[in-house]
Amino acid sequence: xxxxxxxxxxxxxxxxxxxxxxxxxxxxxxxxxxxxxxxxxxxxxxxxxxxxxxxxxxxxxxxxxxxxxxxxxxxxxxxxxxxxxxxxxxxxxxxxxxxxxxxxxxxxxxxxxxxxxxxxxxxxxxxxxxxxxxxxxxxxxxxxxxxxxxxxxxxxxxxxxxxxxxxxxxxxxxxxxxxxxxxxxxxxxxxxxxxxxxxxxxxxxxxxxxxxxxxxxxxxxxxxxxxxxxxxxxxxxxxxxxxxxxxxxxxxxxxxxxxxxxxxxxxxxxxxxxxxxxxxxxxxxxxxxxxxxxxxxxxxxxxxxxxxxxxxxxxxxxxxxxxxxxxxxxxxx
Amino acid sequence: xxxxxxxxxxxxxxxxxxxxxxxxxxxxxxxxxxxxxxxxxxxxxxxxxxxxxxxxxxxxxxxxxxxxxxxxxxxxxxxxxxxxxxxxxxxxxxxxxxxxxxxxxxxxxxxxxxxxxxxxxxxxxxxxxxxxxxxxxxxxxxxxxxxxxxxxxxxxxxxxxxxxxxxxxxxxxxxxxxxxxxxxxxxxxxxxxxxxxxxxxxxxxxxxxxxxxxxxxxxxxxxxxxxxxxxxxxxxxxxxxxxxxxxxxxxxxxxxxxxxxxxxxxxxxxxxxxxxxxxxxxxxxxxxxxxxxxxxxxxxxxxxxxxxxxxxxxxxxxxxxxxxxxxxxxxx
Numbered sequence: 001x002x003x004x005x006x007x008x009x010x011x012x013x014x015x016x017x018x019x020x021x022x023x024x025x026x027x028x029x030x031x032x033x034x035x036x037x038x039x040x041x042x043x044x045x046x047x048x049x050x051x052x053x054x055x056x057x058x059x060x061x062x063x064x065x066x067x068x069x070x071x072x073x074x075x076x077x078x079x080x081x082x083x084x085x086x087x088x089x090x091x092x093x094x095x096x097x098x099x100x101x102x103x104x105x106x107x108x109x110x111x112x113x114x115x116x117x118x119x120x121x122x123x124x125x126x127x128x129x130x131x132x133x134x135x136x137x138x139x140x141x142x143x144x145x146x147x148x149x150x151x152x153x154x155x156x157x158x159x160x161x162x163x164x165x166x167x168x169x170x171x172x173x174x175x176x177x178x179x180x181x182x183x184x185x186x187x188x189x190x191x192x193x194x195x196x197x198x199x200x201x202x203x204x205x206x207x208x209x210x211x212x213x214x215x216x217x218x219x220x221x222x223x224x225x226x227x228x229x230x231x232x233x234x235x236x237x238x239x240x241x242x243x244x245x246x247x248x249x250x251x252x253x254x255x256x257x258x259x260x261x262x263x264x265x266x267x268x269x270x271x272x273x274x275x276x277x278x279x280x281x282x283x284x285x286x287x288x289x290x291x292x293x294x295x296x297x298x299x300x301x302x303x304x305x306x307x308x309x310x311x312x313x314x315x316x317x318x319x320x321x322x323x324x325x326x327x328x329x330x331x332x333x
Numbered sequence: 334x335x336x337x338x339x340x341x342x343x344x345x346x347x348x349x350x351x352x353x354x355x356x357x358x359x360x361x362x363x364x365x366x367x368x369x370x371x372x373x374x375x376x377x378x379x380x381x382x383x384x385x386x387x388x389x390x391x392x393x394x395x396x397x398x399x400x401x402x403x404x405x406x407x408x409x410x411x412x413x414x415x416x417x418x419x420x421x422x423x424x425x426x427x428x429x430x431x432x433x434x435x436x437x438x439x440x441x442x443x444x445x446x447x448x449x450x451x452x453x454x455x456x457x458x459x460x461x462x463x464x465x466x467x468x469x470x471x472x473x474x475x476x477x478x479x480x481x482x483x484x485x486x487x488x489x490x491x492x493x494x495x496x497x498x499x500x501x502x503x504x505x506x507x508x509x510x511x512x513x514x515x516x517x518x519x520x521x522x523x524x525x526x527x528x529x530x531x532x533x534x535x536x537x538x539x540x541x542x543x544x545x546x547x548x549x550x551x552x553x554x555x556x557x558x559x560x561x562x563x564x565x566x567x568x569x570x571x572x573x574x575x576x577x578x579x580x581x582x583x584x585x586x587x588x589x590x591x592x593x594x595x596x597x598x599x600x601x602x603x604x605x606x607x608x609x610x611x612x613x614x615x616x617x618x619x620x621x622x623x624x625x626x627x628x629x630x631x632x633x634x635x636x637x638x639x640x641x642x643x644x645x646x647x648x649x650x651x652x653x654x655x656x657x658x659x660x661x662x663x664x665x
Contacts, residue, residue, distance in 0.1 A: 065471065122654050125607055127416070127471050128597065132649035135594050139642030147639060246639075255479045258472075268472045300486045300586075307480025314468050314476060 014316070015265060015280040019287060026291045033294055043171065044163075046286040047178035048073075048233045048240065050279065052257045053264070054185040055112075055226030057278045060261055061189075062222045063202045063270030064126035068115060069230040069257060071137035073250030076107040077234035078141045081150030081244040097156035104235035105228045111137055112227015116220040134254070142246045150244040163240040174236055179279075181229065186275040198222060202270030252303070259306045260285045263313040285309070362604020362656050363616040369602075370619055373626040381633045384626075391515055393629040394622070395504040395580065398514035399424065399573035400592050401621035404599035405518075405525050406566045408617040411600055412529070413559055414542040414609030417566050418474040419459060421592030422481035424574030427452040429485040431575050432494035432584035441500060449571045455481055456567020460560045478593065485586040493583040503579040514576060518621070521569070526614035534558070542609030598645060599624055601652045606660055 027034040052069050059066045080100030111133070118129045163174040189195040197218050201208045209215050233253075238244050264281025266273030288305060292298075377384035384390065394401075403420045410417050431448030435441055455477065462473040506513040529535040540548040541555045549555050578584045601607065602623060603616030627648070631641050 065475075067475075118650060118654075122657065124650075124653055124657065125471075127418075128601070128607055128653055129650060131418075131594055131597060132646040132653075134646070135591070135642050135649070136646030139639045139644075139646065142639030143637070143643065147637075255475065258475060259479070262472070262476075268469055298487075298490070300490050301483065304480055304483025304487050307476055307478070307483045310476035310479060311462065311473070314462070314473065315466060318466055318468060 012265065012274065012277045012280055015263065015277060015284060019280060019284050022284065022287055022291070026287075026295065030291075030294045033291060038290060040170070042283070042286045042290045043175050044240075045289050046282050047174045048236055048253075049256055049260050049285065050178040050282045051181050051236065052226075052230050052233045052253065053260045053278050053282050054181055054275065055229035056254075056257045057261045057264070057266050057273055057275070058185070058189070058198055058222045059126070059226045060258075060266050060268060061202045061270060061273045062198050062219060063205060064119065064219070064222070065130065065258070065268075066112075066115065066223065066226050067127065067130040067254050068111070068133040068137055069226060069233075070250040070253035071134045071141065072108050072111045072227050072230040073234040073237060073253055074244075074246065075111060075137045075141045075144075075234070076104040076231035077238050077244045077249055078145050078150065078246060079107045080104045080235050081154065081238060082144060084156060085150055085154045097158040100156075100159065100235050100238070101232070104231040106231070108231020108234060109224050109228035112230070113220060113224045115227065116223030119223065120216050120219050138247075138251075141249075145244075145246045147246055149246065150238070152242045155238050155242050155244075159235070159239045160242055161239075162236070174240060177232075177236065181232070182275055182279050189275060194218060194221065199271055202272075204271070255303075255310075256285065256306060259310045259313070262310055268314070281313075362659050363613055363619060365655065365659070366603055366616055366619040366623060370623045370626065373623055373630065377626055377630045377633070380630060383633060384630075388510070390625070390629070391512055392504075394518075394625045395512045395514045397595070397621065397625050397628070398512075398518045399577050399580075399589070400595045401599060401617075401624075402518050402521050403566065403570050403573050403592075404596040404617050404621060405522055405614055406562070406569045407596050408600045408603065408605050408612055408614060409525065409529055409538055410559075410562045410566055411605050411607065412542045412609060412612045413538045413562055414545060415463060415470040415559060415562070416474065416597075417459060417470065417563065418593045418597075419455070419477040419481055420566055420570035420573075420596060421589040422478045422485070423452055423455045423567060423570040424577060424592065425485040425586055425588040425590070426455065426481040426488075426574075427571035428574035428578040428584045428588050429488045429494070429586060432496055432578055433488050435496065435500075436494055441497070445575055448575050449568060452567045452569075452571020452574065453564055454567070455570075456564040459567070460563035463563065464556045464559050482586065482590075485588075489584065489586040491586075493585040495583045496578055500579055501582040503576055514580070517576075522614055522618045526618070529614050534561075538562070539610055542611075544610075594645060594649065595624065598649045598652070601649060601656060604656050604659070606656060607653055611660060 023034065032038065052073065056066055056069060080103050083095060083100060083103060115126070115130055115133055118124060118133075119126050162177070163172050166172050167176065189198065197208070197213045200211065200213055201215055201218060205215070234250065237249055260282040261273070261278055262268065262281070263284055264273070264278035266278060285306070288309070289302065292302060292305070374384060403424070407417060407420065427448045430451045431444050434444040434447055439447070459470070459474060459477055462468050462477070463470045504512050504514055508516045529538060537548070537553045537558055540551065540553055541558055545555050574588065577588055581588070599620045600612070600617050603612065603618070603620035605612030605616060627644070628641065631644065
């Protein structure tokens, strides 16, 4: 009984229950929602969000927010796209197809580091800085690409294969990559010193330096990771959709990611949040996105639903803070 | 400059000599904005004779007057220690509601009234989440930004809704040779400037932003002040949305997309302190003109729209660094 209670007290339990209830509710109207095929669709909707959500989660745990990840995604995808497009004569040899992956990650990391430097060195609020870099990076994407799209034929087929071919069970590589990133994030946040320090900074920014935590370095690292993961999401965007567009790619992506993270029980007051919760938040978002077309709700309502979901999650977060789902009952009583 | 300063006496309130008046005025962020504005006009004049034509600048300003009006109210919200990123989405949703209603046959005045009321309701939702539920306004307004813009998309879909011919062209109406949106902007600036600078309510906004706890202990109803401000942002944003509808002649869900950047930028360029408690309407007023000069200058100089995005983003970061620097130097 105690074990059950301690499981129910965890915030993740609430999200898992929400996922199950949501799927059952949709399944009651449309039985085909509860099939394995549908699971595959849901999983395919989520990898980009999941990867970026891991970075965003660390940023929010450290009591910041990163609004620029959509633009970082677009910029790093575009850099790799340009590489593929002009690869013919580069130094006289063909660039291998996987070059874009480390390149995107590196470009994203640099952009994330710039965010971190501005925030940490000048003591500026992350929201304003990343609002500025959101516009700045997006503009740079237009400039380097000359406002031209990278079309399907430029993206190497091996890269596109990452989202189509599967090593096992018919599940594409891209999903394994996403869960691999989540696993790494779990190990990093729970089993390394720096990972724990991120939580310490978010819980109490004043006390953290007194405990000998190098706040500047850790914060820079967090923003760099967030940028690098957005970069990885960028190259996977090219893989998944087969094009990179200077204006569409990654635009509005930050809101989906923030929605997923906040649903996942990561507290906006910093210091609280788990990888499992974030993964569940991403999956819930994926379920919602997959259910819309089945229920005949037009795709144009997706943004509104994300917005509503963020607000609902915020209210729940406030109610459940430190109490698990049991807290909901107490408040109602 | 610190070499002349004597070590502070151990006691006494009059330890530090008062700064000379010219220095106080000179290091105000608004002064910087004014200097930049004059430089901008000068540089623009060299670039193209258009800039010496006041009616050209006024006409250019109509493109930004809606954002500028909202930025004035946003300045007060930021001074009170909160932020609102949702007004641009609010503009889109109010305009969509208005346009959809009038297309469905509702008379225009009624449709305008409903549009304004919905803007007010959006402000009320922000206020409820921030004040009632004690959630941080940063994340709340990110959520409502997504929600309002999404609802606008639900209403309008991917199409644009036309407004009747006679309703189009608020920017073509001239009052003493000045386009009506500019006149409205100046009037709003005057009213808010008097409220913020010359009334008890205005002074209380500064106190709430400087230290909310201290303000509450001093008997200031901080929650009520913030409620008024959020409602005001909602109402002015809805007005701005309907003005935009009249200027463009049709409404799409992406009306004013990205406007939050420009609004925040105007407030920051005008020297509003992002952590609350400092800033003036005059600063934002000047910053709006500065931004118009810069944007128009870039258009006249045939700068690519993409470069303009970069410049706006960089300008936001530079202006907030500069403002923080000035304030940290002049702290008492």
